[in-house]
Each structure stands twice: as C-alpha cells, then as structure tokens.
Amino acid sequence: MTTKRIQTIEKIFKKTTSSKQIHEGVLFVENTDGDFSYSKGYGGKDMDSPLLMASITKLFTTTCIIALLEKGQLSLEDRLSKYFDKALLSSIHVYGGKEYSFDLTLSDLLFQVSGLPDVFEEGKDSVKSRAIEEDYYTTFSEQVVMVKKLKPHFAPRTKRKAYYADINFDMLGEIIEKTTNTTLAEAYKKYIFEPLALESTYLPEHENDFIPNIYYKDKSIYRPKVIRSSRASGGCITTARELMIFMKAFFGGELFNKVIFEKLTASNKLQASMGPIYYGSGYMRIPLDGLITLFMGKGELMGHSGSTGSFAFFYPVKDIFMVGDLNQMGNAALPIRLSMKLAMMTK
Incomplete structure (x- = not known):
C-alpha cells in the first residue's frame, strides 16, 4: 500500500475518534501476508490493550461448532431437544x-x-437497559425464562428472514459444553487459544x-457480572493484535x-434495526454494493461487530483485515460505519 493510502486510513480513523462519542480506541489493519500492516491507538489504547470483544465472541462459538461438526460430534440438523430437557425448551418458541x-x-x-427474541435489546427490562444502570449476573436458565416472556418474531426458517438474538449463541455455548463435556x-482454549498461541485472549x-471498563455515552461503567453472564454470545476479552491472528485463522x-x-x-438480512447486515453461518455479512454505499462498493465485509464498539472484519475484494475497538455502548453503528469506510477507501 502506498503512503497515500496509509494517509487515507489515518484520516478516516482520526475523523472517527474526533467524535465526542469516542473516548478511546484502537485500529489494526493488515493484509493476509502481513506485508502491509497499520495500527493506531487513541486515548491511551494500543494493539496490546485489553478490549471487550462483545459479540465478536460469537465467532469463537462458531469456530467450536464447526470444529465439532468436522469431528462428527454434532450435526447442524440436530434438534435442541437432543441437548436440553423438555422443561427448559417448553414454550420458548410459540408463534x-x-x-x-x-x-x-x-x-x-x-x-x-x-x-427467537433478543433479551439484550427487547423488553422493558432488557439486558442492555438494565446493564447501563447496574451490574448483575444472570444464569443461562434465567436468560431462557426472560426469552419466554417475549414473543418470537417468526416461525423458524421462514424464508428470507433472520433475527439477531444473543440467546441463539448462548444456547450454542451450552451445546458445546454438553458435547465436549468441559x-x-x-473448549475455546482447545480449539482456538492453544492452536493460535493466544496468550492475552480469555473468557472471564x-x-x-x-x-x-465500557463507555456508555460519557460515562465509564464497570460491568464484570454482566460480561461473565454473556459467555458464548459476548463475554471474551482479547487485544487487537490477537484478534487479528484469530481473524486470519478463521x-x-x-x-x-x-x-x-x-x-x-x-445468509439472510437481519431486522431493520441492524441496518444493512446479513447473517451467515455464525458471522455477519455486510454488502458494499447496495443503496447504503450508493452502489459504489464491491463485494462484502465478513466478520462481526460488538455492541460495545468492537469490530473484526475481512474484506476479501481487497484482501484486508480490520480489527479494533471504539469502546462506546451508546452507538452500536459506529464500528460498522468505520469498517465500511475503511473497506471503501483502501485500494
């Protein structure tokens, strides 16, 4: 990449971090071979600063599911009734x-x-709204009870429909534990951390x-219990450096x-509140050739973002990986916008 292109990336990141919403952040951009590599920190963060992965953790859960699928230890066609008792499943999906x-x-x-509905965003006592005010722990069983109080959005496998809900991955996490008996x-350690020699990535x-700490608007909040409750859907901690290693391996x-x-x-388009995002087999897909980019882009971003400002995407058209964190829970669209701008402008 030329100096001009590096300057373009710097300009995009500088403009993003100049927002009053951003108090700290980090960006790491690299191609597959690593012969182009650019990183920049903001507000005291750098490539080795711990960051909350939030929903990027779903890529770890996906990794374990596909690894177990490869070993023949589970099938994607398995019914949940194979892994959960009748009492827990009963009434979780009535439509x-x-x-x-x-x-x-x-x-x-x-x-x-x-x-299935999403207890993180939905309901008068949603996980997100409550977490902004207080730190609290919820068990998997309690999360299922919360799901049962909300209405599903459509019958399973309805054509061209997808709905982003953390409970989907919380259940996959439980299935991983039951399948591996650990x-x-x-499981993350066996299938991800050890093979990639990740030393600063862990599930608390x-x-x-x-x-x-997480920023919500101008307020820095500490929510260890909420994070430890998130587990398979959003509980991991990593660094930008190690997240890049994982994304290339994934x-x-x-x-x-x-x-x-x-x-x-x-892949199917997610609910309107998720913007232009489609969901594939455990990861987000963001097309860059549609109305949102005025049809000026090509291909798609593949990876994941998190509700706290984290992002990890691969842009195959230009062989670019981009990972990092903006640490802002008040605007989940920020990391998506940044990633799209980087993809559109890095040539």
Whole structure:
C-alpha cells in the first residue's frame, strides 16, 4: 500500500475518534501476508490493550461448532431437544398459536433464523437497559425464562428472514459444553487459544479475571457480572493484535476444515434495526454494493461487530483485515460505519 493510502486510513480513523462519542480506541489493519500492516491507538489504547470483544465472541462459538461438526460430534440438523430437557425448551418458541420449541435445530441458532427474541435489546427490562444502570449476573436458565416472556418474531426458517438474538449463541455455548463435556472456556482454549498461541485472549470466569471498563455515552461503567453472564454470545476479552491472528485463522481455514465452512453459504438480512447486515453461518455479512454505499462498493465485509464498539472484519475484494475497538455502548453503528469506510477507501 502506498503512503497515500496509509494517509487515507489515518484520516478516516482520526475523523472517527474526533467524535465526542469516542473516548478511546484502537485500529489494526493488515493484509493476509502481513506485508502491509497499520495500527493506531487513541486515548491511551494500543494493539496490546485489553478490549471487550462483545459479540465478536460469537465467532469463537462458531469456530467450536464447526470444529465439532468436522469431528462428527454434532450435526447442524440436530434438534435442541437432543441437548436440553423438555422443561427448559417448553414454550420458548410459540408463534401464531403453534409451538416450535421442539423443532428448533442447531442450524437455526447458528444462522440466526430461529425467530427467537433478543433479551439484550427487547423488553422493558432488557439486558442492555438494565446493564447501563447496574451490574448483575444472570444464569443461562434465567436468560431462557426472560426469552419466554417475549414473543418470537417468526416461525423458524421462514424464508428470507433472520433475527439477531444473543440467546441463539448462548444456547450454542451450552451445546458445546454438553458435547465436549468441559467448560466453554476450556473448549475455546482447545480449539482456538492453544492452536493460535493466544496468550492475552480469555473468557472471564472468576471475579479476579480482568474485565475492561465500557463507555456508555460519557460515562465509564464497570460491568464484570454482566460480561461473565454473556459467555458464548459476548463475554471474551482479547487485544487487537490477537484478534487479528484469530481473524486470519478463521477465514484462512486454520481452525477447521475450510471446505465445510464454505459450504455453509446461506445468509439472510437481519431486522431493520441492524441496518444493512446479513447473517451467515455464525458471522455477519455486510454488502458494499447496495443503496447504503450508493452502489459504489464491491463485494462484502465478513466478520462481526460488538455492541460495545468492537469490530473484526475481512474484506476479501481487497484482501484486508480490520480489527479494533471504539469502546462506546451508546452507538452500536459506529464500528460498522468505520469498517465500511475503511473497506471503501483502501485500494
């Protein structure tokens, strides 16, 4: 990449961090071979500063599911009733007067096509609104109870529909534990951290595990219990440096059979509140050739963002990986906008 292109990336990041909403951040951009590499910190953050992955954690959960699929230890067509007892599943999905709870499959969860509601964003006592005010811990069973109090959005596998809901991945996390007969943290360690020699990436389990503060607008809040409750849907901690290593491995076929992964091609557009995002087999897909870019882009971004400002995307058209964090819970669109601008302008 030329000096001019580096200057363009710097200009985009500087403009993003000049916003009053951003108090700290980090950006790391690199191509597959690493012969182009650019990083920039802001507000005291750098490539080795701990950052909350939030929903990027879903890529770790996806990795474990595909690795177990490759080993033949589970099938995406498995019904949830194989892994959860009847009492827990009963009434979790009742739509149009019909119960679908026992028809749900692993595939429905991975592709976000179960139709289940999202307790993080929905309801008068949503996880997000409550977390802004206080720190509290919820068990998986309690999360399921919360889901049952909300209405599903459509019948499972309704054509061209997807609905982003954390419970889909929280359930996949439980399934990973049941299949491997170990903790989710140990599964992440076996299938991700150890193969990639990640030393600063972990799933917090104990009170003394370090968890970074999160900004909500101008307020810095500390929510360790909320983060430890998020687990498979959003609980991991990493650094920009190690997140880059993971992203290259995830899309490069180092962690599981790439052929299996590439066969999982279906994707559906998420709910309107998620903007231009589609969801594939455990990851976000953001097309750059549509109205939102005035049809000026090509291809798509693949990866994930988090509700706290984290982002990790691969742009195959230009062989660019971009990871980092803007640490702002008050505007989940910020990392998406930044990633799209970087993809559109890095040539």
